[in-house]
Amino acid sequence: MMKNVDKNAIATHSFDWGLIKWSVTPDSIEGAKVTFGEVVLLPGKGHDRHNHPDSEEILYVLSGEGEQTIGDGEPFPVKAGDVIYIPTAAFHSTYNTGWETLRLLAFYNPGGAEKGLTGLPDFQELPAGEIQSYTRTK
Numbered sequence: 001m002m003k004n005v006d007k008n009a010i011a012t013h014s015f016d017w018g019l020i021k022w023s024v025t026p027d028s029i030e031g032a033k034v035t036f037g038e039v040v041l042l043p044g045k046g047h048d049r050h051n052h053p054d055s056e057e058i059l060y061v062l063s064g065e066g067e068q069t070i071g072d073g074e075p076f077p078v079k080a081g082d083v084i085y086i087p088t089a090a091f092h093s094t095y096n097t098g099w100e101t102l103r104l105l106a107f108y109n110p111g112g113a114e115k116g117l118t119g120l121p122d123f124q125e126l127p128a129g130e131i132q133s134y135t136r137t138k
Helices: 113-119
Strands: 012-015 018-024 035-041 046-050 056-063 065-070 076-079 083-086 092-096 102-109 124-126
Touching (some): 012 113, 018 113, 035 092, 035 113, 046 065, 056 076, 065 083, 092 102
Antiparallel strands (some): 012 018, 012 124, 018 035, 056 083, 065 092
């Protein structure tokens, strides 16, 4: 039985807006029923409004500051220490409004919703140990 997950030994999912490392998924850990990962949103970037039809989501903000939407509600600010609950199938988005990266822990219950991200047009998978570089475009 696995006791810990080495983040350097798992792939990184890369998008135009940031990165995700899924440490626990039902496909990667035998018997796991949830998904857990770390999300990094680049300054001024975020993911578009979307939903997870079969999973609720919890976000925990580790660092940075941003703006969150859930359902048809008004956007609200988020910062380090905040916990955001997103009900099953609720549309939502998260944007980094600060100058530093916005780091989040993401949980899906039940797990599996992460598979939908692999179909996005900007998705790339970096092999374990490969490091994503940040570059300035202008």
